[in-house]
Amino acid sequence: MVVKKHWQSFGELTGSDSFKASSEKEFAEELPQEGIDSKGILDLKSPRRDFLKYLGFSTAAAALAASCEIPVKKAIPYLNKPENMAPGVADYYATTYTSGGDVVPILAKVRDGRPIKIEGNELSSLTKGGTSARVQASVLDLYDTARLRFPVQMTSNGPQQITSFDAFDKMIAGAMGSLGGAPVVILTSSITSPTTRQIISEFLAKNAGSRHVQYDADSFSGMMLANEACYGKKAIPAYQFDNAKVIVSLGADFLGTWLTPVEFARQYSKGRKIDEKNPEMSMHYQFESMLSTTGGSADERFVHRPTETGAVALALLAAVGGNATAPALGDKLKFGVNEAAKSLLGNKGKGLVVSGSNDVHVQTVVNSINEMIGANGSTVNWGTTVQTRQGIDSDFESLVADLNAGKVGALLVYGVNPVYTHYAADKFKAGLQKTKLTVSFNDRIDETTELCKYAIPAPHFLESWGDAEGKTGYFSLMQPTIAPLFLTRPFEDSLLRWSGNNTEYENYFKQYWTGKLGAVEAYQKALQDGVIEPSVPSAGGATYNGGKLAESVAALSSRKIGTGLELVIYQKISMGVGYQANNPWLLELPDPITKATWDNYAIVSPEYAKKTWNLDLANRRQADKYEVYPEKKVVSINAGGKKLELPVLIFPGIHNDVVAVAVGFGRQSAAQDKTQDKTRDYIGRAVVGAGVNAFPLTSYNGTTIDWFVPDITIDQTDKTYSVAQTQTHSSYEGRDEVVKEMTLEDFKKSPQEILDERAKALKPFGGLENFEKEGTLFPYYDKPGIHWGMSIDLNSCIGCGACAIACHAENNVPVVGKSEVMRFHDMHWMRIDRYFSGDPMDPDSVQTVFMPMLCQHCDNAPCENVCPVSATNHSSEGLNQMAYNRCIGTKYCANNCPYKVRRFNWADYTGADSFPDNQVFTGVGKLDDSVIMMNDDLTRMVLNPDVVVRARGVMEKCSFCVQRLQEGKLKAKKENRPLKDMEDVRTACQQACPTEAIVFGNVNDGTSRIRQMREGNPERLYYALEDLHVIPNVNYLAKIRNTEKISDSITES
C-alpha cells in the first residue's frame, strides 16, 4: 500500500496499467520507426540506400536553394515620424478592458503602432495590476478575422455593405422617420460609462417614449432586488474580502466568474498569505453543487443540491441566530453550516457571506445573515457600489413582450446577444422580426445581429475613446491604442448623430472630462494614469430593513428539495457567457478543474457513473477504459422539456446527484447549415464545433433567471465525442510528490515539518546547506552578478489561468487546435496542474490544489546534458537557455525533463517554416481551422516582434521571459544605475497574476523580494523533486489549508 495524498487522474489514483505504461513514455504516440525489429534492413520501407538517396538529394537541394540570390529587402521609413515614438520601442497606454459590463483597468503595450500585450494597471487601487485570462486574451479579439469590417444592411441575400456612414445615417433617419412615433428601445449590456449614459439619456430625451434596457446574460437581478428591499438601493455593494477573516460562499465563484473576480482575487489573496512567524489566514467555507475554481481554493467545502440552496441559506441564518427555523439537511451539510456559523459568530464584523444565487429570496436571507454577523459596513461596503451588473431580468422580459406586441418601433442592440444568451430565444427572435427597425452595434454578425436589419459595428475597446465606472467614484479611462482597423464607428457617435448632435464622441468625451476635472492638464494626467479614484476610499454601511425577510424565509421554507438528478449551469473562467467566444487562446486554455479545452460537457460524479453506468473508477481497468481515450460517451440531458446532447466527463467534487454544464459555447449562426459556413464567416473560425449552447436550459421563475433545473433525466446515447483534455499525460512517474500541503493547525504545531522532511532526504548528500555542492559528481559553477529565481506561493494561486494566457501573448506560444491537444501536442509553456486529494466517491472530502508548472531553470539541468547539439545549455544568470535555431528535434531533452515542461513543435503551427506546404496535409495531423486562423495576416499582428516564432521540429519552453530580462537590464544600463527589483524586470506571468502568487527577481541581490520570499518563508519553502539534484531556480511555498485535515487517498501499490 502506498499512501499518496495528491493525484491528477483516476489512473494515477488507482495505479492503472495504462497509467504506468504512459508514464514510461514521454510521447503519447509511437514514434514512426517502421519494422526495425522484424525484417532485414534492406527490406525496410526506407532502407539505407533510400536514406542515402534522400540525404544526397536534400543536400543538393539545400545547396541549390541556399545559393540562390539573397532576396533584396526594402526598408520604408516614416514620411513624417511622430515625435514621441521610436520604431522598435514599446509604448504603454493606460486604457480599460470592458466586456459585457466587466471593467478592468489595463495598460496596452503598443509596439510600432499595434497593441500586442495587455498588462494590468498598477495605479488602480482595485486590481493593483491584476488581470484575468479573458483580459489577457482580449488583445487577440482586436485582430479577430470574423469582425464585421463595415456597416451593412441585412438583406435576403445576406449582408450588403453600405459604403459610407453618411449613407447609413440617411437610411436610419428615413427608417426612424417612418416609425410613426413608436418608441425606440436601446438594448445594451450594463453601461458603466458616464459619458455613454449621458449620451443615451440625451438620445432618449429626443425620442419621446423611448427607453434604455440593460440586459446581462449573467444578471445579478436577484441580489439587486433583494438589496432594494433590504437597503432601499437597487445596487450591488462593494465586497471587501480583504477585511474578511471568515468567508462563506454559497455557490459564488467569486475568484473565477462572479461579479469582479480580478478585484476579489486580489483582496482574497491578502488573507491567504502566510507570515511564518505568526501564521494566520482567513477561513473560507464554500457551499456549492459542483466543484468551481473558487471551491478549489476553499478550506472547507460542502456540496448540496441546487434545490437546497435556499435551505442552506436558511440553515445558516438560523445558525447565526436569525429569525428562521433550520430546515432538514444532511448530516454533513448541517455540520458544515454549523461550523461556518460558529466561525462567523466568533469573528463578528470580520465575516462575509456571499451567494451566487440569482434568487431574490436567497439574497434577502444572505443580507440578513450579513446583518447578523456585522458585515454591513465592514466587509459589505455600501460606501461605493458596483456597477458592472445593472440589468434586471424582468425589464428584459417585458421588453420581449413589448416586441412581440409590436409596441416597439426601433430596437438598437449594443454589446448583447440575447438570441444566443436568452433562455427563450425564439420568443425574442419573433419579437425582433416584428420590429420595424432593428440596428446592431455588435462587433460581428452574431446570432442577434444576423436577425437585425442594419448593423454598424462599434470598434474594439483598444481602438476607442471611453470611460468606465466599475464602482461608483472609481473611474477608468479609455484611449485608442491603434487607429480603427476597419470601417467602424463608436456606438456613442451613432447616437449623437441620430439625436442631431454633430459633436464627435472623441470631442464630447474630452469636453466632458475636461469640464469634470477642471483643466486640460488634469484631463491629460487622468488619461495618462488611466484611473481616477477618490483620495479616501469611501466605506460605510447602509440602513438595513428586515421587513421582507419573513416573506423570503417563508418562501424558501416551502421550497421542495429535489430527490432526483439536478442540473446546474455555470460559467467557465475562460469563456464566461461567451463574449470572447472566437478566441483560440481562451478556447485552448484548460479549465482549472477539468483541464478540458475547446468544448463544454456535462460533469457528473464518479459515484453517479458507478451507479448509472456501472463504471467504477476505483477499479483500474475501468478507470483506464474511461480515461485513456479522449472519446467520451455522449448523453442526452432532458431538462425542463429541453434536450441537449453532451459528452460526459466524470470528476470528483461534484454532488452525486448533480450534472453541471457550462455556458459560453455552442455558437451557431441562424442559418443552421451543416457545413457551418455561416457560423465560420459570421461568428468565427474557432467557434465552429466548440461545444453546445446551454443557455436554453436556464429558466425564468417570474422574477429572475434560474441557473439550475430541478428534475432532469439523462439518456445514454450510443454516440461518443472526443474531449481534448490536458494533464492526462505529463506525469512525474511516481516520484515524490511535487505538491506539499499542510493544515494551518499542523503548521502552527510543527512548522518545521517540511524543512525536516527536506533535511532528512538530503542528509546523505550534504544536507540542506551543502546539497548543491556535495550531492553531485559535477563541478559547482559560480554565479556571479545576476542569478534569476522565481518563487510561487501555492497558497495564493487560485488556478485562474491569467498567467497561462499572458505567456501565450508574450512569447508567441502557438495555438495547436483541439485535434492536436488530443494528441497531447499542447504547447503551453506555463501550465497549471490541478491535484485532487480525498475520496472521489465522497465529494465533500475532495480537496484541490493548483500548482503552476513551468520550466524550473535547473542549475544542474538534466535536459542540458543530453542534447547532442548543445541547443539547450545554461547561462551564467541561471537560465536554462534554448537556442531554437540550433535544435534538431531529437526530443531527448523532453524525455529527460522530470517536470515535463518542454514542448515540441510537432507541426508547423505558426507558419514559420520556409515551405508553405508544411501546413497543408490531410489525414492524421491535419491542423484545425482555428490554427490556420491564427496564421492569418491580421491575427499575426498580435505576435511579439522581440520573440522568435518557432518553426516545426524544434523544442521550446519557458525562457523566464528572457526578452523582458534583457530589456530591463538594458534600461538600467542606459540610466546608469543598478537594476530595480520588481520594477525593471518582471515576467509576463508575474505581471498578470491577480494574487501576486509569483515573485521573480535577482537572487544574488540581498534586498530583492525573491530573497525575502525565500528567507522569510524557510518553513514552507521547497523545490519540486529536489532530491533529484537538478537544483531548480523555481521554488514553491507549500499550500496551507485552514482545515482540520488534508484528505487522504489510499491507493493500491
Added chain:
Amino acid sequence: MTSHRLIAKNTLLLFFFLITSAFVGTTLFAQDGKKLFQDNCAQCHNPIKVVTGPALKGATDRIPDAKLLHSWVRNNAAVLATGNKYFNDLRAQYGGTAMNLFPTLTDGEIDAIFKYANSYQPPTTGPETPGASAAESDNSLLYGILTIILAVIMLTLLQINSNLKRLSDEKEGIPSVDAVPFYRNKVYITGLVLVLFVVGGYVLVQGAVGLGRSQGYQPQQPIFYSHKVHAGINQISCLYCHGNAWESRHAAIPSLNVCMNCHAAINEYSGKEKLYREDGTDVDGTAEIQKIYAYTGYDPKTQRYSTPSQPPVEWVKIHNLPDYVYFNHSQHVRAGKVQCQTCHGPIQQMNEVKQFAPLSMGWCINCHRTTKVDFPDSTNAGNKFYSVYTRFHNELKSGEMDSVTVEKIGGTECQKCHY
C-alpha cells in the same frame, strides 16, 4: 648670458605675436561677413538664390538707405509697423512669413554681411583631382604568374634531373626502368589529387560558411545619399539622423522630415567633392536633392507641402541580420559606447554604403570576447549597473583580473541574442 638674451627675445616675440593675433582676431571677427551670414542668415537666405527669403546679393542696391536696412535687419516688425511699402510688399511676396529679429547685430556686422553677399561668387566646381586611387594596383596576379612559372621550372628541373640520372645510370650499366611519362607518374597524380582536395575543400567550406552572408553588399539606392558628404565632409553626427539607435534596437532609416530639416533650405548640391557612383558614373547632387521634394510633396518655390505624388521611398536594406537573432543598437551605442564605425566601417568615406562587416556569429562573438565592459573602476566612473558583479569587483581590486570583457558577464551565451 646668452640664455637670458634668448628668453628676452622670445618673450618679446611672443608678446608681439599675441598682440598681432589678437588684433587680427578682432578684425577678422568684425569683418567676417561669411561667418556672420552662415550663423544668422543662411537658414533662410542665400546670397544669390531665393530660398525662404530673398537673395541677399544686391540688397544694398535695392535699399539704398543703409539706416533703414539696419533697422530692418534688427527689428523688421517695427519697420513693417511704420507702413513702409517696400517691405510690406516684400513680406506679402514671401507668403507673409515673418523674418527673425536680430537686435544684437551692430551696424558694422550688418554691413559686413551684405558686403559678403555682394561679393559672393558661386563656387566653381573645377575638375576634381581624383584621390590617390591611381597606382594601387593589385599584386596578386603577378604573384600567381610567378608561382606558375616557378612551378613549371621546378617540374622541368625535376624532369631534367631524372633524365640525367637515367643517363648516368645507363652509363654505369644499371638497367633502366622504362620511363614513365609525368602524367602517369603516381607521385604526381597523388600530389595533384591532394592539392585539388585541399583547395577544393577549402573553397567548398568557405562557400558553405558564406552562404547567406553578404559582406561587401552595395546596392544602388533610390536616392543617391552620400554618407561621405553628410557625415564626412559636413561632419553631421550619425545620431542626428539615426537617433533611433540611441533609443531602440533599430537604428532605423531617418524619416523624410529629418532630411527636410536641412534640405528645406539646401536645395542644391554645391560641394567641391564630385559625386560619382561606384561604377564611375557621375551623379547630379542637386537632382538627388530634388528627389526628396518629390517624395515629400515639397514645393521649393512656394515652400509648401502637398500630398506627395510618389509612393514612399523604398530604400534597399543593406545590413540584414540572419534569422533568429536579436540585435539591439541602443545596447551597443548607448550602453556599450561602441562607435558606429566599429561595425559599419569608414561610413564617413562612403558615397554609397557598403556592408563592411560579415555579420556572422563568429564576428559577433570575437568582438564580445575582446571588448571590455564599461565596468566601474576605483574612481567610480563607468556604468553603475555593473555594481551587482561583486566578485569581479573584488578580483579587479585584488588584481586577479585586469579587466572585465563582455564574455565574462555572459556576452557569449546563447540567450543573450537568441530568444
